[in-house]
Amino acid sequence: MSRLDSNGPVVVIGAGPAGTSMAVYLAQMGYDVTVHESRPDMRRTDISAGRSINLALANRGIAVLEDLGAAARVDAITIPMRGRMVHVDGETNLQPYGQRPSEVIQSVSRVGLNSILLDVAEATGHVEVNFESRCRSVDLEARTMVVTDADDVPHTIGFGTIIGTDGSASAVRDAMESSGASSVRIDPLGHGYKELTIPPADDGSFRLDPNALHIWPRGEFMAIALANPNGDFTATLFMPAVGGEHSFESVVGPDSALDFFAGEFPELVGLIPDLTDQWTSNPVGNLATVRTVGWSHEDAAVLVGDAAHAIVPFHGQGMNAAMESCKVLAAHLRSSSSVEEAFLAFESVRRPDTDAIADMAIDNYVEMRASVTDPSYLLRRSLALELERRWPERVSPRYSMVMFTTMGYAEARQRARRLGGILDELTGGAASLEDVDFTRAEAMVSEIDLLPTGVRGIR
Ligand SMILES: Cc1cc2nc3c(=O)[nH]c(=O)nc-3n(C[C@H](O)[C@H](O)[C@H](O)COP(=O)(O)OP(=O)(O)OC[C@H]3O[C@@H](n4cnc5c(N)ncnc54)[C@H](O)[C@@H]3O)c2cc1C
Known part of the structure; x- marks a missing residue:
C-alpha cells in the first residue's frame, strides 16, 4: 500500500466535524497531519458557531465518535430528544421517533462537539492545527497551496496529499473543478433560515420540554427548536427566500416580523421577549444541496464531508454523514492497495449513499413543515x-x-x-x-x- 505521505506532508483543510474526525482517523493510522482552519480557535475565542448553534447527533455520528475515543465526552454535553413535539393551535402532540428506548437523537452544541474533536485530535500528538490559516488556492499538479495567515500574509506550502474538509464552499473543490477533476452542481433550496434564542425561564429552567425536537409546522414554512444544556433553546425559522406573503423577502423589518410571529407563531412571541431585536441582528442563512462528481485527483487530493456532499438540514444528517464519510474513507485507505485506488473506491461506494441522503433530506422538509399534521x-x-x-x-x-x-x-x-x-x-x-x-x-x-x-x- 502506498502512503498518503509518500510525496510530501498530509494536509487537511478545515477543522469542522469532518476535518477533525479525518485527522484523528489518520493519526490512528500512523500519519502526522497538519490542519489549516480559517477561523480562530473556538476553544479560546468566543466566535459564532458559523452555521447552526446546535445540531442533532444520531447513530452514524456516534459510531464515529466511538472510533475516535470521543463518545463519552460528547455524551456528557448532549440532550436526548425522544420525538417531535408538534405545536398546532396552542396544542402539543409528541410523535416519538422510534419505539425502542435507545431510539432517540441527541441535541448537541456545534462549538461543544467541535471543541472536543479538536482536543482529541491534538491529544493524539500527531495532529497540528493552524488556526486563522485560510487556504486561498491549490495547485494540484505542483502539490502546493497558498494559505493566508491572521495578518493576511500569503504562504506557499507543499503537500503530498491534501484533504478538502473545508465545507460547502470548499476552496479545495474549486481547485479540483478548475483542473477538470470534479464537476459540481449546486441546487439552492429556495428557502432560507434564521436562528433565534428562546431564553431560560427566570429560575433558569427550560421553557419547553427539552427532551423533544419542537416543530411549529405551517405548510410552506416552519419553526423548530432544540434545547441547549444552559436552559435555552435555539429556534430556527425556515421559510421561502422570496415570493408570497410568507418569505424572507416579505417579512423584513421588526414590525413586519412581530406581525408575522403574532399571526403564525403566537407562542414564540411569548417565549422570545427580545424577538424584534434578535430578528434585526441575526442573519438569514441560505440552504443548498451540493452534488460533486469526482471527489479526488490522482493520489494528491480528496474531498470529504460537506465539501463533497452538502445537504439541506431537515434530516439532521449533514454532520452525521460528513463524519461517516471519514470512517468510510479511512476503511478504504486501510484496505486498498494504493492511495489512488482508495480514493476512487471511496467515491464509488459512498456517492450513491450521499446522493440518497441528499434526496431524503429534501423529502423530510415537506414531512416536517406539512405532513406531520x-x-x-x-x-x-x-x-x-x-x-x-x-x-x-x-x-x-x-x-x-x-x-x-x-x-x-x-x-x-x-x-x-x-x-x-x-x-x-x-x-x-x-x-x-x-x-x-x-x-x-x-x-x-x-x-x-x-x-x-x-x-x-x-x-
Ligand atoms: C441550519 C443548519 C442546521 C443543521 N443541522 C444539522 C443537524 O441537526 N445534524 C446534522 O448532522 N447536520 C446538520 N447540519 C449540517 C452540518 O452543519 C454540516 O453537514 C457539517 O457541519 C459538515 O461538516 P464539515 O466538517 O464537512 O463542514 P463544516 O462544518 O462547514 O466545516 C468546514 C470547516 O472548514 C473551514 N474552512 C472553510 N473554508 C476554509 C478555507 N478556505 N481554508 C481553511 N479553512 C476553511 C471552516 O471555517 C470550517 O471550520 C445543519 C446545517 C445547517 C446549515
Whole structure:
C-alpha cells in the first residue's frame, strides 16, 4: 500500500466535524497531519458557531465518535430528544421517533462537539492545527497551496496529499473543478433560515420540554427548536427566500416580523421577549444541496464531508454523514492497495449513499413543515411502526433506518420506497389501524428482504 505521505506532508483543510474526525482517523493510522482552519480557535475565542448553534447527533455520528475515543465526552454535553413535539393551535402532540428506548437523537452544541474533536485530535500528538490559516488556492499538479495567515500574509506550502474538509464552499473543490477533476452542481433550496434564542425561564429552567425536537409546522414554512444544556433553546425559522406573503423577502423589518410571529407563531412571541431585536441582528442563512462528481485527483487530493456532499438540514444528517464519510474513507485507505485506488473506491461506494441522503433530506422538509399534521401521514406512520413491531426482522421505518442504524443510505431509501408502496396499499380506504388487513400485510411484508445483519442499530 502506498502512503498518503509518500510525496510530501498530509494536509487537511478545515477543522469542522469532518476535518477533525479525518485527522484523528489518520493519526490512528500512523500519519502526522497538519490542519489549516480559517477561523480562530473556538476553544479560546468566543466566535459564532458559523452555521447552526446546535445540531442533532444520531447513530452514524456516534459510531464515529466511538472510533475516535470521543463518545463519552460528547455524551456528557448532549440532550436526548425522544420525538417531535408538534405545536398546532396552542396544542402539543409528541410523535416519538422510534419505539425502542435507545431510539432517540441527541441535541448537541456545534462549538461543544467541535471543541472536543479538536482536543482529541491534538491529544493524539500527531495532529497540528493552524488556526486563522485560510487556504486561498491549490495547485494540484505542483502539490502546493497558498494559505493566508491572521495578518493576511500569503504562504506557499507543499503537500503530498491534501484533504478538502473545508465545507460547502470548499476552496479545495474549486481547485479540483478548475483542473477538470470534479464537476459540481449546486441546487439552492429556495428557502432560507434564521436562528433565534428562546431564553431560560427566570429560575433558569427550560421553557419547553427539552427532551423533544419542537416543530411549529405551517405548510410552506416552519419553526423548530432544540434545547441547549444552559436552559435555552435555539429556534430556527425556515421559510421561502422570496415570493408570497410568507418569505424572507416579505417579512423584513421588526414590525413586519412581530406581525408575522403574532399571526403564525403566537407562542414564540411569548417565549422570545427580545424577538424584534434578535430578528434585526441575526442573519438569514441560505440552504443548498451540493452534488460533486469526482471527489479526488490522482493520489494528491480528496474531498470529504460537506465539501463533497452538502445537504439541506431537515434530516439532521449533514454532520452525521460528513463524519461517516471519514470512517468510510479511512476503511478504504486501510484496505486498498494504493492511495489512488482508495480514493476512487471511496467515491464509488459512498456517492450513491450521499446522493440518497441528499434526496431524503429534501423529502423530510415537506414531512416536517406539512405532513406531520396530516391524518393520512399519521396513519401511515403508525402503520409503519406497527409493521416493525410485528416483523422487526424485515421492517424498519425510513426515519429509523436513517437515524438509528448505520445501514447505507441508498439501501435505506430503497427499502423506504418499498415500504411506502406497501403502506399506500394497506391504508387505501382505511381510517385507522383497525381497518388494516394484517393478513394481507403479513403476505406483503414476507416479500421484503430481511434487514441486513451486522449493521449497527438493527436487531
Ligand atoms: C441550519 C443548519 C442546521 C443543521 N443541522 C444539522 C443537524 O441537526 N445534524 C446534522 O448532522 N447536520 C446538520 N447540519 C449540517 C452540518 O452543519 C454540516 O453537514 C457539517 O457541519 C459538515 O461538516 P464539515 O466538517 O464537512 O463542514 P463544516 O462544518 O462547514 O466545516 C468546514 C470547516 O472548514 C473551514 N474552512 C472553510 N473554508 C476554509 C478555507 N478556505 N481554508 C481553511 N479553512 C476553511 C471552516 O471555517 C470550517 O471550520 C445543519 C446545517 C445547517 C446549515
